[in-house]
Amino acid sequence: MxxxxxxxTGPTETVATTISAAQRxxxxxxxxxxxxxxxxxxxxxxLIAVAAAALLMLVPFILxxxxxxxxxxxxxxxxxxxxxxxxxxKGLVTYWNQVNYPEKLWNSTVIAGTVxxxxxxxxxxxxxxxxxxxxxxxxxxVALFLLGNMIPQEALVYPLYFFAKxxxxxxxxxxxxxxxxxxxxxxxxxxxxxxxGTFPKALxxxxxxxxxxxxxxxxxxxxxIVRPTLSVLLxxxxxxxxxxxxxxxxxxxxxxxxxxxxxxxxxQGDRLMDAxxxxxxxxxxxxxxxxxxxxxxxxxxxxxxxGAVK
Amino acid sequence: MSDIAxxxxxxxxxxxxAKATVRGGHGAPAAERGRTNxxxxxxxxxxxxxxxxxxxxxxxxxxxxxxYNVYLSLTKWSGVGQPKFxxxxxxxxxxxxxxxxxxxxxxxxxxxxxxxxxxxxxxxxxxxxFDYLGKRFGGSSVSVLRAVFYLPQVLPVVxxxxxxxxxxxxxxxxxxxxxxxxxxxxxxxxxxxxxxxLPMVMLVMVWVQIGYPVVIFMxxxxxxxxxxxxxxxxxxxxxxxxxxxxxxPQIKPETFVVALTCTIAALKVFGPIYALTRGGPENxxxxxxYFAYFTFFKxxxxxxxxxxxxxxxxxxxxxxxxxxxxxxxxxxxEAA
Numbered sequence: 001m002x003x004x005x006x007x008x009t010g011p012t013e014t015v016a017t018t019i020s021a022a023q024r025x026x027x028x029x030x031x032x033x034x035x036x037x038x039x040x041x042x043x044x045x046x047l048i049a050v051a052a053a054a055l056l057m058l059v060p061f062i063l064x065x066x067x068x069x070x071x072x073x074x075x076x077x078x079x080x081x082x083x084x085x086x087x088x089x090k091g092l093v094t095y096w097n098q099v100n101y102p103e104k105l106w107n108s109t110v111i112a113g114t115v116x117x118x119x120x121x122x123x124x125x126x127x128x129x130x131x132x133x134x135x136x137x138x139x140x141x142v143a144l145f146l147l148g149n150m151i152p153q154e155a156l157v158y159p160l161y162f163f164a165k166x167x168x169x170x171x172x173x174x175x176x177x178x179x180x181x182x183x184x185x186x187x188x189x190x191x192x193x194x195x196x197g198t199f200p201k202a203l204x205x206x207x208x209x210x211x212x213x214x215x216x217x218x219x220x221x222x223x224x225i226v227r228p229t230l231s232v233l234l235x236x237x238x239x240x241x242x243x244x245x246x247x248x249x250x251x252x253x254x255x256x257x258x259x260x261x262x263x264x265x266x267x268q269g270d271r272l273m274d275a276x277x278x279x280x281x282x283x284x285x286x287x288x289x290x291x292x293x294x295x296x297x298x299x300x301x302x303x304x305x306x307g308a309v310k
Numbered sequence: 311m312s313d314i315a316x317x318x319x320x321x322x323x324x325x326x327x328a329k330a331t332v333r334g335g336h337g338a339p340a341a342e343r344g345r346t347n348x349x350x351x352x353x354x355x356x357x358x359x360x361x362x363x364x365x366x367x368x369x370x371x372x373x374x375x376x377x378y379n380v381y382l383s384l385t386k387w388s389g390v391g392q393p394k395f396x397x398x399x400x401x402x403x404x405x406x407x408x409x410x411x412x413x414x415x416x417x418x419x420x421x422x423x424x425x426x427x428x429x430x431x432x433x434x435x436x437x438x439x440f441d442y443l444g445k446r447f448g449g450s451s452v453s454v455l456r457a458v459f460y461l462p463q464v465l466p467v468v469x470x471x472x473x474x475x476x477x478x479x480x481x482x483x484x485x486x487x488x489x490x491x492x493x494x495x496x497x498x499x500x501x502x503x504x505x506x507x508l509p510m511v512m513l514v515m516v517w518v519q520i521g522y523p524v525v526i527f528m529x530x531x532x533x534x535x536x537x538x539x540x541x542x543x544x545x546x547x548x549x550x551x552x553x554x555x556x557x558x559p560q561i562k563p564e565t566f567v568v569a570l571t572c573t574i575a576a577l578k579v580f581g582p583i584y585a586l587t588r589g590g591p592e593n594x595x596x597x598x599x600y601f602a603y604f605t606f607f608k609x610x611x612x613x614x615x616x617x618x619x620x621x622x623x624x625x626x627x628x629x630x631x632x633x634x635x636x637x638x639x640x641x642x643x644e645a646a
Contacts, residue, residue, distance in 0.1 A: 057462070080482060129357045151376065152578045152619065155375075155620060157603075158616060158619075178371060245466070260469075285466065286465055
């Protein structure tokens with residue numbers, strides 16, 4: 001705000017004039033900017049261009065929907081771009097029964113859910129020792145976890161496959177749960193350790209003065225404060241594990257244990273499916289993930305950046 | 311989410327400052343924090359005990375297998391019986407294996423499709439959404455558009471890959487579309503033709519990847535002080551001038567993060583290749599991870615597969631370290 005020009009009126013008036021002048025200036029600026037922002041056709045051109053790009057992103061989904069409800073005969077006569085001649089749901093039913101979809105849904109849910117909870121727990125314990133406890137050699141430990149997060153699963157898969165067979169865990173949900181708990185918690189430890197590294201010491205000291213043990217401090221002081229961070233991690237671990245493909249593909253070989261993506265890929269690999277069934281299967285397989293997306297959209301789009309600058 | 315920790319931190323730092331005066335400098339500086347804890351007398355078990363469950367699991371699932379895989383890369387083994395130690399033979403064989411070189415050449419294509427193109431388009435889209443459309447049409451239309459771009463990122467990539475595989479099939483939607491607009495001459499088996507398979511896989515990867523930089527860059531722009539933009543506008547800077555002089559330098563830290571995470575993802579890519587082409591035709595779309603998988607489980611040549619996986623691991627670690635160094639240097643230069 002600029003200093004008012006010298007004038008001969010009284011002090012109260014000066015203040016009043018200053019305020020109203022400032023107010024007027026602000027109003028002017030606002031209305032000018034509103035005019036500038038909300039006028040002209042250029043903004044519509046840009047909006048339409050970006051919306052068209054967004055629509056282009058959706059084309060595969062639109063095509064999938066269009067063909068998931070088509071009969072094979074309709075598909076072979078009218079092709080993939082036509083509107084379905086009838087609302088055909090047999091493709092969906094066929095795929096549902098063929099892979100025993102409820103079972104796949106259960107497998108995916110159990111694996112992703114258990115991994116999310118276990119990996120958050122392990123991450124918290126690790127990060128407590130590293131970030132709050134400042135154990136010796138913590139830089140090396142964090143670097144190791146970072147490495148674990150970076151290496152390709154191909155560099156682990158054969159030994160894991162071999163050992164799983166040796167101990168009788170091959171083709172069980174448990175082995176996939178254990179592996180992803182560790183892989184996800186490697187990332188979680190890396191992220192949480194830096195969050196807990198800035199944890200307010202005064203809080204910890206106060207609790208210790210009151211005679212709290214470290215175990216109590218973890219659950220009564222640290223846990224409630226970092227809970228929002230932990231719930232973001234939980235959602236991410238769940239969705240990442242849900243979408244995992246390579247290790248489930250290697251480890252889970254029969255219908256009773258396979259997850260949703262592996263079931264679709266192995267059926268498709270057998271080339272047993274016609275185009276409408278492929279689309280129906282893809283549609284059913286995508287629905288849970290799309291539901292998660294709508295529920296967690298805000299967390300996902302915001303949370304994805306959380307690790308970014310930290 | 312780091313905000314939350316920071317807010318909590320700020321609140322309590324004030325309080326601890328007050329306490330420090332009362333207790334005569336008990337609020338110790340960062341370097342002495344560890345000692346402070348001891349002086350107030352924690353009488354419970356040492357902190358490293360909390361690392362035991364996570365550490366043991368890490369050794370069993372990651373460190374052990376990683377080391378064993380390196381050992382396997384020095385052997386000849388089909389997965390049954392005893393591995394036979396052969397020294398560096400697998401690595402020597404790799405050097406003259408054209409499929410191996412082809413797969414790494416395709417990794418470069420994946421980096422172009424998953425890092426370079428999405429970062430450039432993402433920068434532009436994020437700044438148009440945030441700096442242009444956000445101001446003119448409000449936040450809700452912008453968040454809908456952002457969500458659409460981000461959608462492929464949260465779906466199982468293999469399922470999306472299967473849909474794309476059908477679209478690009480000879481009897482798929484893409485050829486039907488070309489037919490419909492009178493370009494019959496261009497129809498082909500897009501993923502079966504060695505000339506078009508790789509560009510098509512790259513196209514799908516751009517589609518998969520684009521939402522990630524958009525989301526990261528948009529939230530980065532929220533971090534930037536709007537007064538900088540206002541001042542530039544008052545000085546008469548147009549959109550492009552602001553984009554180049556403000557947007558790009560201000561969100562440099564996020565650009566490094568996107569470059570690092572996407573490059574690692576590009577070097578590791580497996581699912582989309584499996585769903586789209588299985589590395590074919592004639593290895594035109596083969597990548598190291600699929601090559602390793604195929605060698606392990608289809609050719610049962612475990613030692614050779616382990617060598618491919620080990621080389622891939624080394625390359626990823628080297629590239630990651632290089633990008634982190636580059637970032638550290640650029641930050642140092644800015645600070646100076």
